[in-house]
Amino acid sequence: MHGIDIKEDYLLSLGNGILDTLLLDRTTGENIIWATDDYASMGDEYTFFKHITPELITGENTNVIQPRVAKSEKERKLRARKMAEVFTPSWLCNDMNNGVDERWFKRTPVFNVAFTEGGKHSWTPTTDKILFPEGKTWQEYVSMGVIEITCGEAPFLVSRYDAVTGEAIQELSYRIGWLDRKLRIVNENTENYEDWLYWTKMAFKGILGFEWQGDNLLLARENLLMSFFDYHEDRFKGEPAIEDIKEISNIISWNIFQMDGLKFVIPRSCHPVVVETHDLITGELIRQEIECEGCKKGLIHKHNGIYVKMMDWDIGQPVFFHTYNGLAKIDKL
Numbered sequence: 001m002h003g004i005d006i007k008e009d010y011l012l013s014l015g016n017g018i019l020d021t022l023l024l025d026r027t028t029g030e031n032i033i034w035a036t037d038d039y040a041s042m043g044d045e046y047t048f049f050k051h052i053t054p055e056l057i058t059g060e061n062t063n064v065i066q067p068r069v070a071k072s073e074k075e076r077k078l079r080a081r082k083m084a085e086v087f088t089p090s091w092l093c094n095d096m097n098n099g100v101d102e103r104w105f106k107r108t109p110v111f112n113v114a115f116t117e118g119g120k121h122s123w124t125p126t127t128d129k130i131l132f133p134e135g136k137t138w139q140e141y142v143s144m145g146v147i148e149i150t151c152g153e154a155p156f157l158v159s160r161y162d163a164v165t166g167e168a169i170q171e172l173s174y175r176i177g178w179l180d181r182k183l184r185i186v187n188e189n190t191e192n193y194e195d196w197l198y199w200t201k202m203a204f205k206g207i208l209g210f211e212w213q214g215d216n217l218l219l220a221r222e223n224l225l226m227s228f229f230d231y232h233e234d235r236f237k238g239e240p241a242i243e244d245i246k247e248i249s250n251i252i253s254w255n256i257f258q259m260d261g262l263k264f265v266i267p268r269s270c271h272p273v274v275v276e277t278h279d280l281i282t283g284e285l286i287r288q289e290i291e292c293e294g295c296k297k298g299l300i301h302k303h304n305g306i307y308v309k310m311m312d313w314d315i316g317q318p319v320f321f322h323t324y325n326g327l328a329k330i331d332k333l
Contacts, residue, residue, distance in 0.1 A: 001311070011222070017246070019058075022221045025061065033049055034214045035267040036083070047242065068087055085152065089163070094123055097177070130184070139199070144330075147330050148209040150210070151256070153219045158227045159175040160226060172234055175227075178207060179227055186199045201248070210257050210259040232244075260305075263305060264321050270292040273292075293304065
């Protein structure tokens with residue numbers, strides 16, 4: 001299994017544009033931005049509106065982006081104060097995901113049994129093959145949409161490690177994220193590689209999340225990709241083919257995106273509009289800055305920032321997140 005901190009040098013070494021894809025903002029066609037000034041001391045290229053490029057996070061800069069648990073206590077406190085960044089422990093993610101599954105399956109337990117012992121929260125995986133209620137199929141579960149809002153490193157979606165303690169979850173049967181649950185179902189219901197790969201891709205297409213800060217967004221994308229590696233290596237005893245890695249990376253770059261979750265636009269892309277008029281009497285030029293109407297009035301559909309796009313996999317076309325009708329069918333975490 002791969003370590004908690006995925007080195008961008010490793011992703012770069014895979015070639016075939018894998019790291020470039022994980023850094024891509026599908027809305028703008030450029031790279032995601034830092035959307036934080038936490039790295040500004042490293043130079044102008046690390047400031048809020050600058051794009052994250054491979055050379056900024058590889059080579060001698062390979063340790064620039066690290067999971068939250070690897071940051072200093074001072075950094076963690078500062079980010080919590082500035083951006084309300086509070087990560088959720090795996091046991092709580094598990095309890096919440098179990099609650100959704102309990103409603104979907106209309107029974108409990110399904111994937112694991114949660115317990116508390118000596119003040120410590122944990123869980124024991126179920127071992128029997130997951131059975132589906134009447135009228136529902138395993139394919140439906142694997143394909144259904146789930147979105148983690150303000151996802152950080154995406155602990156509700158994938159659980160390679162506890163985002164709070166940093167403890168690695170090596171055994172796949174103990175992983176509790178939504179992708180982990182879906183891939184358990186895929187493993188239990190497919191017999192050959194072709195079917196496994198098809199339904200694994202369907203599982204990824206149903207996993208969505210958005211995040212403000214660029215470093216967290218990249219970590220979330222990396223966690224999803226490395227989970228693909230983990231499950232592939234566990235099932236087939238080897239790394240996936242580069243073409244499959246490229247396709248999964250492509251799905252991830254569409255489904256895990258950078259967004260201001262209150263405005264549905266690229267962070268801080270709204271801007272004042274300069275209106276020029278002339279005084280009727282003196283003819284003097286008057287310049288006035290008009291605040292973005294959406295920001296001023298709290299109107300979702302009136303922002304002048306860059307509205308974020310996502311992929312509608314059913315039609316194979318990008319759509320604007322704030323107008324996507326399918327969101328009503330997606331479970332929000």
